[in-house]
Amino acid sequence: MIRRSTTLHSLPALRTALRLLAHELRLPADVRSRLALSVARAASGELAAGRAVTLDASAHDPAAPGEPCPLTVRLRAPLAPRPAELPLDDLPLPAERLPDAAVWRLQAPSAGAGTPPGAEPAAGSAPAGPRRIIEQLEEELQDALSxxxxxxxxxxxxxxxxxxxxxxxxxxxxxxxxxxxxxxxxxxxxxxxxxxxxRPHPVRVPGVEMAIHYEPAGTDAPTGGDLYDWFLLPDGTVHITVVDALGHGVTSTRGALNVTHAVRTLALEGHPLQSIVARTDEILLPLDPELMATVLLARLDPATGDLTLANGSHPPPLLMRADGAGQLMEVRGRGIGYPMPGSDGLLHDRLDPGDLLVLYTDGLTESRRDPLEGERRLAHAARRHRHLPIEEIPGALAEDMHSVILHPDDTVALTVRRTAPAPDEEGS
Known part of the structure; x- marks a missing residue:
């Protein structure tokens, strides 16, 4: 059994005492170096402050031959005001913190066939002095290099x-x-x-130019319930349908397509314009009871500029005259799926050369939740852009109107402009 107690005043003396103890207990180089680094790091603050530390070591005899010897190394700082605050975090060899000390509990190698720990060295062996310390340092260096x-x-x-x-x-x-x-x-x-x-391409007919801008509410749903249709009737007039079906995405697209197809069929069969909204409701509601859609219908005679409108709960078109005077074209009515669907009447007007008609869905004017403000801003934007090439006007209107969007919605902006007749047409 070994018991040692040494009071030390410097780091070199502490390291020397530890190495002598390691030699006496035949600790492996890795354990020896970790123990020396850990004890020196824990004691460095006290020694730097000029206070001594005490190193106690005890190695007990093994419980049975061949078993390792229990080894305890205790570091105390008897002069420190708060001994328990020795720095013990992140040491190479963890220590146990006690109220008055730091303790390392190790296992010294078994005696085996060699000299037991603490026994006197055999005759002729080198004393445990500076030479052995140098040898230990070389062993530790070799272990570190390995x-x-x-x-x-x-x-x-x-x-x-x-x-x-x-x-x-x-x-x-x-x-x-x-x-x-x-x-x-x-x-x-x-x-x-x-x-x-x-989305059909614009109708090509002399005396009228048309353009369209469509913008879905989100990129994940490239189609929605805002659709349009335009085609030429047998009498030469242009028919335009704008539909806004409730909802977003492909489901609402199906409802809007059903409306545009039903309207086209009724228009080509010659049904009166005022009756088409109500007849569309009669045809579609048995097939799709959940369908709700607003509808705007327009008829334009390219030769005379005569314009007729029917409406089912849809935002009113904007007519911007060539001189910059604008007016909303209000027609009362109720849409598909609404109570008492149909247009209450027809609105008749005339487009002169240079006049611009803007048909749209509410996604263009209600992006800031105030339809009246949106209608005023639309009139201002149409007045500013009315002289642009027709294919640029719908996109320019949408860009102005969507400068601030509080709630995104599908948007259709459709523009129709009456053009001046060609010179040969004037003389005919």
Whole structure:
């Protein structure tokens, strides 16, 4: 059994005492170096402050031959005002904190066939003095170098594995990017084809020019319940339908398509314009009882400019004259799925050359929750942009109106402008 108690006043003396103790107990180089670093770090504050520390060590005899010897190393700072505050965090060899000390509990090697810990060295062996301390330092250095070499080897292996992993990830990323680009192109092509199927191109007829701007409420739903239709009737007049079905996305698109198809069929069959909204409701409600949609119908004679409107709960069109005077064209009525659906009457007016007609859905004017303010802003925007090429006007109106959007909605902006007749047409 070994018992040692030493009072020390400097770090070199503390390290020397620890190395002599390690030699006496034959501690492995790794444990020896960790113990020396840990005890020195814990005692450094007290020694730097000029106070002594006490190092106690005790090694008990093993419980049975061949078993390790229990070893306890205790560091005390008897002169410190608060001994329990020795710095013991993150030590190479963790310590147990006691009220008056720091304690390291270790296992010294078994005696085996060699000299037991604490026994006198055999005759002719070197004394445990400076030479042995130097040997211990060399052993610790060799152990540190061996661990450094092992860590360096592990680091190189990890670098190689990381490089291979990065190469694989990069290749996978490139493949995913290529696949994503293919999907984007396919998705874009599908949307273009879908838009072509849902949104007919403007009618080409002398004396009238038309353009359209459509903007869905969100990019995840490229279609919605705001649709339009325009076509030429057998008598040469242009028919325009604007529909806003309740809801968003593909489900509302189906309802809006049903409305535009029913209106086109009734118009081509020659039904009076004022009756078409009510007849559309009669046709569709048995098939889709949940359908609710506002509808605006317009008829324009390209030769004379005569304009007729029917309305089912839809926002009123804006007529902007060539001289900048604007007016909303109000027609009372109720839409598809509303009580007593139908247009209460017809509104008749005339488009002169240079006059601009703006038909739209409420997503254009109600983006700030005030329809009256939206109508005033629309009149101002139409007055400012009325001389632009016709294909630029709807987009310019939408850009002005959507400068501030508090709640997004599907938007249709459709513009019709009467043009001056060609010189040969005037003389005919």
């Amino acid at each position: 661990r450094a070499d092992s860590l360096a080897s592990d680091l190189e292996r990890l670098k190689h594995e990381l490089g291979e992993t990065n190469s694989g990830v990069l290749a996978l990323y490139v493949q995913l990017e290529e696949r994503d680009e293919q999907l984007r192109r396919a998705h874009g092509q599908m949307l273009r084809e879908l838009e072509d199927a849902l």
